[in-house]
Amino acid sequence: MKQPIYCPHCIERNERVPKEDKRKPQILAYVEDVVGRGVIEFWCKKCRKTARIDIREYSLDQ
Ligand SMILES: [Zn+2]
Numbered sequence: 001m002k003q004p005i006y007c008p009h010c011i012e013r014n015e016r017v018p019k020e021d022k023r024k025p026q027i028l029a030y031v032e033d034v035v036g037r038g039v040i041e042f043w044c045k046k047c048r049k050t051a052r053i054d055i056r057e058y059s060l061d062q
Contacts, residue, residue: 002032003031003032003058005028005029005031005034006025006026007026007027007044007046009049009051011025023046026044026046028042028044028051028053029042034055036055037055038054038055038056039052039054041053
């Protein structure tokens with residue numbers, strides 16, 4: 001199974017809104033598909049914001 005990278009803005013939003021307003025966080029990419037290392041910028045179309053993800057926090061060894 002591929003490991004998704006979720007939008008941190010979506011997750012943060014879910015912590016602030018009531019339960020009925022929560023939504024599935026946007027999947028920005030899959031770890032397996034990411035080319036490059038370090039901090040990568042993704043665009044979240046739900047938040048309409050740029051999310052900076054440190055790809056080193058995700059391990060492929062799990
Ligand atoms: Zn988002």
